Amino acid sequence: MEEKLEMHEWSLASDFIARIEEEAKQRGASKITNIKMKIGSLSGVSVEAFKFAFSVGIKESIISEDALKIEEISAVSKCSDCDKEFSDTMGLDACPYCGSYSKKLVSGNEMFAVSFEMEEKDV
Amino acid sequence: MCESCGCGQPEAGKNMSVHEHEHEHIHNHDKKVDLGFDLLEENRKLAAKNRELFRKKKIVTVNILGSPGAGKTSLLSKTLDELKDNFRIGIITGDLTGDEDMKRLARKKVVVHQIQTGRVCHLDAHMIAHALEHFSLDELDILFIENVGNLVCPAAFDLGETKRVVVLSIAEGADKPSKYPEIFSGADAVLLSKIDFAPYTDFDFSRAETDIHRIRFTVELMRVSSRTGDGIKSWCDWLARLTK
Ligand SMILES: Nc1nc2c(ncn2[C@@H]2O[C@H](COP(=O)(O)OP(=O)(O)OP(=O)(O)O)[C@@H](O)[C@H]2O)c(=O)[nH]1
Ligand SMILES: [Mg+2]
Numbered sequence A: 001m002e003e004k005l006e007m008h009e010w011s012l013a014s015d016f017i018a019r020i021e022e023e024a025k026q027r028g029a030s031k032i033t034n035i036k037m038k039i040g041s042l043s044g045v046s047v048e049a050f051k052f053a054f055s056v057g058i059k060e061s062i063i064s065e066d067a068l069k070i071e072e073i074s075a076v077s078k079c080s081d082c083d084k085e086f087s088d089t090m091g092l093d094a095c096p097y098c099g100s101y102s103k104k105l106v107s108g109n110e111m112f113a114v115s116f117e118m119e120e121k122d123v
Numbered sequence B: 001m002c003e004s005c006g007c008g009q010p011e012a013g014k015n016m017s018v019h020e021h022e023h024e025h026i027h028n029h030d031k032k033v034d035l036g037f038d039l040l041e042e043n044r045k046l047a048a049k050n051r052e053l054f055r056k057k058k059i060v061t062v063n064i065l066g067s068p069g070a071g072k073t074s075l076l077s078k079t080l081d082e083l084k085d086n087f088r089i090g091i092i093t094g095d096l097t098g099d100e101d102m103k104r105l106a107r108k109k110v111v112v113h114q115i116q117t118g119r120v121c122h123l124d125a126h127m128i129a130h131a132l133e134h135f136s137l138d139e140l141d142i143l144f145i146e147n148v149g150n151l152v153c154p155a156a157f158d159l160g161e162t163k164r165v166v167v168l169s170i171a172e173g174a175d176k177p178s179k180y181p182e183i184f185s186g187a188d189a190v191l192l193s194k195i196d197f198a199p200y201t202d203f204d205f206s207r208a209e210t211d212i213h214r215i216r217f218t219v220e221l222m223r224v225s226s227r228t229g230d231g232i233k234s235w236c237d238w239l240a241r242l243t244k
């Protein structure tokens, strides 16, 4: 990958920053802290790349530097043969109960925005 | 202005659900705002719209993914030779810059529309919705989308395609499926390409094919060479069956 290539994490980060800022400003925020997210291991989003893009994107914003808190979610698959669910972080695992590779992803492809906290301007 | 997809603007829309509540403790001015939306959801919604449109217009749409140089354009070019007498075919090509692929394919006398993504590493459903404005959808049977050459990013973006196909050339190495599982996990078919190179590589077909099956049990596996034409017939038969 060429270095100048814009990874999709950049556009995801800048859209997200704009959305949070808009929400916060409508509520009269002066500062945004504690932004919680959940990112699945099979979302196709690199947490490291996203964090980096985010840290660049919030310069000159009201988002505090250490605001972003990401919880990484390990993917879970459901076995199509025995119906049991199991952790399948990279989507490479067989069902630990019966050995089958026939499975469906239950969770792990999400990139979920949970909440943020804000401080209001003093009136 | 964006009319075809109703999003009202060039960037993803802003219909997230938000509700807020006061924190009962610590600091009077501290307020928590619940967000509760998926950043990839906007793309999924637009993809669902595209998919519905393809279904209504009876168009089989094939999203083709793979590394730069995996052989996507060469494969399409061969495929056109095979199918264009029997099917009405359209092509969308995604490239960072340049129009090389578009020119190569336009020589085959089919409608080709190019999306230049600039510095963006993937196509998304929104770009496809707009690209569709350049086609007469009532006069199409198969629409191929050649995604940006990249084995990582396009995996996260559903375009609304009927089938997703990954092209992996054997020059890239048999370890690629296990190293880049995301792209294979959504694939309906994987084509191992450039098999005419087999005598000159140590490509371990059984390792690659086993790994691909582990990632995606239901996947269709094919081996092709756009140089010699090997495997092109079965690939085209597979495509033709999709239109039934
Ligand atoms: N020997 C051999 N060479 C091939 C085959 N398919 C493609 N090539 C060569 O591989 C190179 C790249 O092929 P392309 O079809 O341009 O690959 P691509 O995936 O479209 O590349 P990008 O669009 O740049 O990502 C070209 O020089 C092709 O001639 C094949 O089956 N056998
Ligand atoms: Mg190409």
Ligand SMILES: [Zn+2]
Pocket (backbone or CB within 6 Å): A079, A080, A081, A082, A083, A084, A095, A096, A097, A098, A099, A100
């Ligand atoms: Zn099982």
